[in-house]
Amino acid sequence: MRINSNQRIDLKDKLDTRQRRLLLAILRNTRGHMDARQLYQRAIEKDPHISLATVYRNLRLFKELELIDEMHLDEARCYYEIRSSADHHHLVCKSCGKVIDFESPTVAQLVEEVQHNCDFDITKAMLYLEGYCRECKGKAKTS
């Protein structure tokens, strides 16, 4: 399928299959991020015949339509989540793996700054922070 600058038109035209509606519904009802396999697991509860390939194909489609964001929170796989109105960012604990989402108006200011300095048209901003959470920062770091 092609995507032109007037995306809103294609968009509902294309949410036309059972599988797509199901996948998008799951994504919409999930707070935070999930990976392809988790989405697949949730999907087969409702549609036992859906295939993992369909999940991947539609994740790619949703990403192109900018309905979801893809992120790389660890080295193993990608995570996806519904794109919400407000940008939000991730704070990952290196010890226990916990992920905290947060928003920050300072990032918007930063985007402005960079947009101007680098003459870029910025469409997505993601801040990734990593460290040790309250519970883990006391303990010896398990390597």
Next chain:
Amino acid sequence: MRINSNQRIDLKDKLDTRQRRLLLAILRNTRGHMDARQLYQRAIEKDPHISLATVYRNLRLFKELELIDEMHLDEARCYYEIRSSADHHHLVCKSCGKVIDFESPTVAQLVEEVQHNCDFDITKAMLYLEGYCRECKGKAKTS
């Protein structure tokens, strides 16, 4: 190998093989990021018998020693670069794939803010921005 909190000691103890010194030298002499395969290509020019597995094993080691940073600038593979004193961030063009590195004092301020609000001990901050560069933002977006 084990890594304890006093990393500086292990560090030079462990840069003890020809292959490690070569790989680290290449990383040190490269501005910006490179992936495992590029590093491997550069390495076999000097040491034709070095293997890709050794490259990966040592990238992992360097990462654990915090000599390099690993990042996911696209979905295909990981990129690595020498950790430098100043944090710097990435601005990626969705159309031509160009990556611009930049620094920003505003990010440091942001880290302070989050560190305080979330009670996290933050060890790494990476801002990822994506959009269209000067050259590409005029053209129709090739999907």
Next chain:
DNA sequence: ATAGGTGCAAATGGTTTGCGAAAAC
């Protein structure tokens, strides 16, 4: 009937690992 979506299984490709040989200490 035509175009596009799906399911399945096989392919792809970056990364990791098992193992015997070589190097470091």
Next chain:
DNA sequence: GTTTTCGCAAACCATTTGCACCTAT
């Protein structure tokens, strides 16, 4: 002599793709 690293090939695993079938228009 013991421990660690290396090179090679095979394994792994997330993701993609070829193809035949299905579904909606």
